[in-house]
Amino acid sequence: MTYICCLKLNDMKKILFFFLLVFAMNAASAQSPCNFTKLQSGNTVTASYSWILPTIYSLDSVYVDFGDGTLIKQYMPVPTSATHTYTAPGNYYLCLTRYLSLIGSTTAVVCTYCDSVFIPSSSSCFVNSGFTASASGLNVNFNNTTSCSICTTISHSWNFGDGSPLSNAVSPSHTYSTAGTYNVCLISTGVNPNGVSCSDTTCTSVTVNSSSGQPCIANAAFNSSVVGMNASFTNSSTCTSCSSTSYAWNFGDGSPIGTAFAPTHTYAASGVYNVCLTVIGVDTNGNTCIDSVCNTLAITAIPGCNLTALYNNTNAGLNVNFTNATSCTGCISWTSNWNFGDGSPNSTLTSPSHTYAAAGNYNVCLYVNGIASGGLTCSDTLCKNVVVILSGMNDIQEIHLEVYPNPVNDQLQIKMPENAQAISLDVMDMTGRKVIQIQPVMDRSSQVILDMSVLNAGWYWLRLQTDRGIFGTRVLRSRE
Known part of the structure; x- marks a missing residue:
């Protein structure tokens, strides 16, 4: 800041005062700049400031112009910050103007500082x-050059192309196990001040060579675990300076050679088998290295079991006795679980009895589970339809009562027994519930006509009471 002064040379006191004033004003600007710290969170920006002033100055006021028409004026005592939330995206200039006063004078020292604000x-x-990548032998150093001008945070995920675990480091280092060319990918994900995320992916081929420059060295090794007839193999082989590696498994039972890295194999019979693994490696110069290892493997079949669920039942009215005839080959024990089909609790008795609340058709299921001596399990299920009829329903006579047609759709013709006088006619469903009760009237041909169209499809009992006794038969109401 520069000032131009015109004074009379013979006024020495004024000259001295003016030079002191100019010196102090320049010192105030030089020693105490009016800069501030900008903090942005989304659309909200805070300008923070605190200055150490020469003792001959006092802070009068601070004007903060946020560039969108918002001007905050602060007077003594002046706060140390000003905050504003922008309502529209764009580029703005945030400017702070500080006003100082020289103690004992009305002269003001003005300083302005500006910074840019971007509201996305x-x-x-x-x-x-x-x-970028820098390789030294099998080791590669990666330098992350990702950029995001408005991101508040950036995270990274590295895929080194060799099947190793991903890395979240910013600029990681990675050591490859074998020489070769790998496709390395970096996924960078940024978050803007408003919480919106974006990502970008870059993939580059990285070539690494054997650090020793010597031919490759293969070392075959594996372990195994056996459960019954199944064997699982864990491959712990290594191949130093190999650019490619292949595997050949001979399971010792005449089956085809396996080429998986860590296979599983099911044997057909018990026995002791000689399992061999051959590792074949190739280095970057085309040199081949081979190593083999063989281990014996004992396979012992685990005894199994074969369960067949079977039951019979005898009915006495609403009570049903169930006889369990299940058989199990190879079982050391087996259990039963009965579902009687009527919503009642299941029974775990071997041969239970059950009393139903009403007559009807019930789907009764027997679930059996067996255990073999080796611990293997087996199971089977048998479900059958059990018909429960009220006591006395079977006592209805079915002779001497002719009906037709049977099955019937609507009109059923009932031929009265010879020389019998009808008293009542009842129609009952299979649960014994009366669904029709009428006073039968015979026509000239000694027949009674019964309308069955009002009934649902299914079986019904007809009970005809006459002066000569009770007669009955079953009738099927057919579907229309």
Whole structure:
């Protein structure tokens, strides 16, 4: 800040005062700049400030202009910050103007400091992933060059292309087990001040060579675990300086050679088998290295079991006795679980009895579970339809009562027994519930006509009481 002064040379006191004033004003600007710290969170920006002033100055006021028409004026005592929330995205200039006063004078020292503010839209997020790689033998150092001008946070995920675990480091180092060319990918994910995320992916081929430059060295090794007839193999082989590695498994039972890294195999019979693994490696110069290892493997079949569920039942009215005829080959024990089909609790008795609340058709299921001596389990289920009829329903006579047609759709013709006088006619469903009760009237041909169309399809009992006794038969109401 520069000032131009015109004074009379013979006024020495004024000259001295003016030079002191100019010196002090320049010192105030030089020693105490009016800069501030900007903190942005989404669309909200805070300018924070605190200055150490020469003792000959006092702070009068601070004006903060946020560039969108918002001006905050602060007077003594002046706060140490000003906060504003922008309502629209865009680029703004945030300017702070500080006003100082020289103690004992009306002269003001003015200083202005500005900084830019970018308010992104809610969907703005621009991340640009990138990296460089520097290889030394099998070791590679990665330098992350990802950029995102408005991101508040950036996270990274590295895939080194060799099946190793992903890395979340910013600029990781990675050591490959074998020489070769690998496709390395970096996924960078950024989050803008409004919480909107964006991501970018960069993939580059990285070539590594054997650090020793010597031919490859293969070392075959494996372990195994056996459960019954199944064997699982764990491959712990290594191949130093190999650019490619292949595997050949001979399971010792004449089955085809396996080429998986860590296979499983099911044997057909018990026995002791000689299992061999051959590892074949190739280095970057085309040299081949081979190593083999063989281990014996004992396979012992675990005894199994074969269960067949079977039961019979005898009925006495609503009570049903169940006889369990289940058989199990190879079982050391087996259990039963009965579902009587009427919503009642299951029974675990071997041969239970059950009393039903009403007559009807019930789907009764027997579930059996067996255990063999080796611990293997087996199970079977048998479900059958059990018909429960009220006591006395079977006592209805079915002779001397002719009906037709049977099955019937609507009109049923009932031929009266010879020389019998009808008293009542009852129709009952299979549970014994009366669904029709009429006073039968015979026509000229000694027949009674019964309308069955009002009944649902199914079996019904006809009970005809006459002066000569009770007669009955079953009738099937057919579907229309």
